[in-house]
Amino acid sequence: MKFEDLLNPIGVEKFNDELKGKKAFYIKSAKNIFKDYYSWKELDNYLNQYRIGSWDRTPQLQMVMPSGRKWCKKKSQKHRDREEILDLWNQGSSIILTLSEFLNETMWKQCQEFEKHYGIGQANIYCSKQAKAKTFPIHADSTDNFLFHVRGKIRWYIYEEFVTNNYHPKEEDVTVSRIIELDEGDLLYIPKGLFHRVETLSPRISISFHFQEKGKHPYKRNDWYDWKP
C-alpha cells in the first residue's frame, strides 16, 4: 500500500508537520486491508521448520517468556526443543519473527514503499495464540513504528512519556495517555521513544514495520524479483 493511502485521511503533509516523532495515532479500517500480509498458515509453515535437520531454518524466532523476558533463538544461550516451544506457545507466550520482511512479497514491497519516506526498515511479526498472552512489559522502541493489525483483536496502552534513561519503567512511573483497541485492518503509528505495551484480546497477528530515519543507514534494499514461470 502506498504511504499516502495508508495515511489517508490524515495525509503525508499533516503527518510530517504535526505527528511524526510526536504523537501516536491510529486509523481504523472498515475491512481487513492487511489480510494478505501474513497468515496463520504461513506461521504454521514457518514453525514446522523449527529444528529439523542441521540447517537453521528459523533464525528469526523469538519468544516472550512467562517472566516477560525475551528468548532469542539466535542469541540466547539456552537452546529449546520444538516441544518446549510448542508448550510455551500453548501456555500463552507470544512469538516474534524479527527481520521477516523477506518472507513474502507483500511485506517486502511494503518496506520498499515506506523507504521512499524513511531510511531502511524491517518487519517484525508478533503472534499470540490467545487472549491475555504473555507480551513485553512497558517499553519504548528506538525507531518509528507502523503497526499493521492483521488478525484478531488487541489492546494498546500508550503512555504520555517518552524514553529518557529508564528504558523499562513500572506502571506507576508512567501515565496512560490512551487505550486503543485494534481490529483487523487497523493501523497504529507509534513515534520512536514513546512508551507502550499491548494486551491480546484474542489470537492475533500484528506486524510492526519500523524504520531508521532517512540517510542514516547505507544499506539499500534490492528489488523483489519475479521468479514465477
Ligand SMILES: [Fe+2]
Ligand atoms: Fe514495542
